[in-house]
Amino acid sequence: MYIVAIGWLYVTLLIAVNEPSIVAGIISFLFYGLMPCSLLLWLGGSKARRQRRAHRESLANQRLDDGDRGDARADQ
Structure with missing residues (x-):
């Protein structure tokens, strides 16, 4: 292109x-x-921007999920 x-x-x-x-x-x-x-x-480039945004959001969600699991394990 x-x-x-x-x-x-x-x-x-x-x-x-x-x-x-x-x-x-x-x-x-x-x-x-x-x-x-x-x-x-x-x-x-709109498709690539959409994919990058979705990837960043999934990484942020993974970081949040990893932090939540770590806290729950320490309490038990």
């Missing part, structure tokens, strides 16, 4: 360089390059 994003940014950079003014080049690069590319990467 990153190679597609790099290629898209390269093409939009070439388009922006060929614009008649600097302002038009910056605007075209932002609206045709950076914004769609960042949206693509953000949407594409």
Whole structure:
């Protein structure tokens, strides 16, 4: 997915360089390059973010469970 994003940014950079003014080049690069590319990467990474969050939550639950078992064993 990153190679597609790099290629898209390269093409939009070439388009922006060929614009008649600097302002038009910056605007075209932002609206045709950076914004769609960042949206693509953000949407594409949502599954990985969800998995990382679930993994962190499961680790936190394991730590809490380990602490509870240790206290119960010491009392008995």
